[in-house]
Amino acid sequence: xxxxxxxxxxxxxxxxxxxxxxxxxxxxxxxxxxxxxxxxxxxxxxxxxxxxxxxxxxxxxxxxxxxxxxxxxxxxxxxxxxxxxxxxxxxxxxxxxxxxxxxxxxxxxxxxxxxxxxxxxxxxxxxxxxxxxxxxxxxxxxxxxxxxxxxxxxxxxxxxxxxxxxxxxxxxxxxxxxxxxxxxxxxxxxxxxxxxxxxxxxxxxxxxxxxxxxxxxxxxxxxxxxxxxxxxxxxxxxxxxxxxxxxxxxxxxxxxxxxxxxxxxxxxxxxxxxxxxxxxxxxxxxxxxxxxxxxxxxxxxxxxxxxxxxxxxxxxxxxxxxxxxxxxxxxxxxxxxxxxxxxxxxxxxxxxxxxxxxxxxxxxxxxxxxxxxxxxxxxxxxxxxxxxxxxxxxxxxxxxxxxxxxxxxxxxxxxxxxxxxxxxxxxxxxxxxxxxxxxxxxxxxxxxxxxxxxxxxxxxxxxxxxxxxxxxxxxxxxxxxxxxxxxxxxxxxxxxxxxxxxxxxx
Numbered sequence: 001x002x003x004x005x006x007x008x009x010x011x012x013x014x015x016x017x018x019x020x021x022x023x024x025x026x027x028x029x030x031x032x033x034x035x036x037x038x039x040x041x042x043x044x045x046x047x048x049x050x051x052x053x054x055x056x057x058x059x060x061x062x063x064x065x066x067x068x069x070x071x072x073x074x075x076x077x078x079x080x081x082x083x084x085x086x087x088x089x090x091x092x093x094x095x096x097x098x099x100x101x102x103x104x105x106x107x108x109x110x111x112x113x114x115x116x117x118x119x120x121x122x123x124x125x126x127x128x129x130x131x132x133x134x135x136x137x138x139x140x141x142x143x144x145x146x147x148x149x150x151x152x153x154x155x156x157x158x159x160x161x162x163x164x165x166x167x168x169x170x171x172x173x174x175x176x177x178x179x180x181x182x183x184x185x186x187x188x189x190x191x192x193x194x195x196x197x198x199x200x201x202x203x204x205x206x207x208x209x210x211x212x213x214x215x216x217x218x219x220x221x222x223x224x225x226x227x228x229x230x231x232x233x234x235x236x237x238x239x240x241x242x243x244x245x246x247x248x249x250x251x252x253x254x255x256x257x258x259x260x261x262x263x264x265x266x267x268x269x270x271x272x273x274x275x276x277x278x279x280x281x282x283x284x285x286x287x288x289x290x291x292x293x294x295x296x297x298x299x300x301x302x303x304x305x306x307x308x309x310x311x312x313x314x315x316x317x318x319x320x321x322x323x324x325x326x327x328x329x330x331x332x333x334x335x336x337x338x339x340x341x342x343x344x345x346x347x348x349x350x351x352x353x354x355x356x357x358x359x360x361x362x363x364x365x366x367x368x369x370x371x372x373x374x375x376x377x378x379x380x381x382x383x384x385x386x387x388x389x390x391x392x393x394x395x396x397x398x399x400x401x402x403x404x405x406x407x408x409x410x411x412x413x414x415x416x417x418x419x420x421x422x423x424x425x426x427x428x429x430x431x432x433x434x435x436x437x438x439x440x441x442x443x444x445x446x447x448x449x450x451x452x453x454x455x456x457x458x459x460x461x462x463x464x465x466x467x468x469x470x471x472x473x474x475x476x477x478x479x480x481x482x483x484x485x486x487x488x489x490x491x492x493x494x495x496x497x498x499x500x501x502x503x504x505x506x
Contacts, residue, residue: 010038022069049362077230080216128203191433268489304378337377354370435469460486
């Protein structure tokens with residue numbers, strides 16, 4: 001047993017391929033699109049460079065350690081720079097908060113909202129650190145293959161009040177409603193509603209405080225390209241334009257995959273970076289007695305989706321931040337619309353990415369590159385995005401011009417959009433969900449799709465849909481879990497360079 005096939009060249013698939021190769025597996029990566037990256041691919045339009053998806057890099061050591069495992073120095077492959085502030089949060093009443101890792105600067109701003117919240121934030125930060133030490137340091141890299149694994153962590157989760165929502169726990173420490181929004185929006189980065197995502201996801205706050213928020217020079221795609229280069233050096237084949245149509249199962253074990261052109265690739269091990277809901281409902285032939293079937297998948301509560309509007313301008317806006325959160329007039333009501341009622345609301349909250357604040361090379365001289373991301377209902381809402389997409393983007397641009405980017409419409413050089421239809425049709429995500437199953441308590445840890453399939457021997461999962469969940473740290477951590485549950489191939493030797501291994505500070 002030496003042949004491993006990895007389905008998908010997103011961050012999870014690339015990280016899994018590195019770890020498998022270092023273990024001694026012969027690895028082939030199959031990617032459906034014409035470039036690697038998955039959600040982290042790149043768009044080139046009219047001289048502008050747009051990261052398609054993830055742009056907030058936290059826990060950078062999780063990337064660096066992949067290169068160190070292979071005896072490489074990550075500094076030879078890509079460059080990360082810190083972003084300050086982490087986010088500029090603009091409230092609908094015109095007030096603003098620069099969220100950064102400098103606690104004194106942060107506390108001074110909090111005091112302007114409510115003096116009483118200064119001490120409240122200190123206590124909230126300590127609680128977030130405790131949650132981080134358990135939820136990330138101890139649990140994020142642990143497999144939850146058995147229910148007993150869940151039972152072992154329940155006492156710690158109860159002590160940390162994980163039965164509360166993120167918003168519920170933050171509200172115990174913070175009084176000002178604007179600050180409550182500022183310190184609870186982060187679950188949206190992994191597909192969760194702050195009003196029902198368990199408070200263990202408050203670990204994201206301390207993760208950012210501990211390691212900072214970073215940007216990859218050249219865009220997130222530069223990290224993707226660095227991982228592909230590393231794989232090529234390790235002898236891993238990365239095939240683009242090769243969508244996998246079926247995982248072949250014989251006698252309960254994955255033995256091969258078939259691709260859209262009819263090719264069959266034998267495999268002793270299959271690792272899927274694809275959406276597990278898609279895999280179980282559309283890529284494995286039905287068989288009696290399985291836990292995961294098209295019917296069971298239909299009962300999974302999928303995360304919300306995203307509308308992303310990309311645009312370049314013929315002018316610059318040097319006064320704005322790299323990352324800006326623009327909050328609308330409603331918070332809980334808007335989230336109810338996105339996650340439950342599912343209309344396309346007239347109002348919205350946005351994340352605006354302005355990478356040329358940090359790397360001007362991503363736009364032509366004197367120009368600016370942006371994308372505006374809006375959480376929206378997934379495709380179960382029945383919204384006709386072919387009809388609604390452009391009017392929705394126009395409303396977003398109008399709001400940005402009024403609140404932050406004067407003269408935007410007149411200065412547009414290029415623009416295009418990505419809707420929930422793209423998440424379903426291009427990225428093959430059930431219901432067009434942007435982050436797989438919604439991270440509620442009953443779909444986390446053991447209750448989430450397992451890293452090692454419970455139905456098919458030799459089938460494993462990495463990525464946002466499996467444990468521990470979405471976001472770059474979660475996806476990279478899923479590959480670390482994989483390395484703990486996949487056996488080493490007998491007699492294989494790892495292809496480590498004779499260069500000395502490089503330590504990665506954690």
